[in-house]
Amino acid sequence: MAGVHRLGSFAAVLIATLVWAAPSLSAELIMLEQPGCVWCKRWNEEIGVVYPKTAEGRIAPLRRIDISGPWPDDLSDVARERLTPTFVLVEDGVEVGRLRGYPGEHFFWPLLSDMLEKLPGKGS
Structure with missing residues (x-):
């Protein structure tokens, strides 16, 4: 099922709680890419x-x-990268987490979820 992910019930509740509890969160997922990157295309x-x-x-x-x-x-304040794609989670310009490369959709979502849990005031 391309483009669809499934989270465990705990992770789904955690994500929903983060969305509800932090509507003014100033986080961004920065995708570092370059022309011709086949993994960026994927x-x-x-x-x-x-x-x-x-x-x-x-x-x-x-x-x-x-x-x-x-x-x-x-x-x-965010380190440059030569490998693409690289995903950098930042909040207010400060790096919170980084994922180098694209491991496929089934691994991307849990790895992203782990990074989101590191947002200040949101982790366990």
């Missing part, structure tokens, strides 16, 4: 089409950065 096809509609996408909206272009000033 992520776009499997995850990118549904990501904005998910609880995770509401907690940490996606922001794309082309690493072949200039580095954004507001991410000066």
Whole structure:
């Protein structure tokens, strides 16, 4: 089932709680990409089409950065990366977690969930 993920009931409740409890959360999921990246293309096809509609996408909206272009000033404290795709979870410009590469949709969602649990004030 491309683009669809299944979370355990605990994880689903946790994500729903994060969305409800933190509507003003200023987290972003930064996707570092570059032209011609086949794994970026695969992520776009499997995850990118549904990501904005998910609880995770509401907690940490996606922001794309082309690493072949200039580095954004507001991410000066976030280390640059050469491997794409790389996903960097940031809150208020501070890196919270990083996932290098795309491990496939069945591994991406749990790894992202682990990163989201590290948001300040949201972890267990």
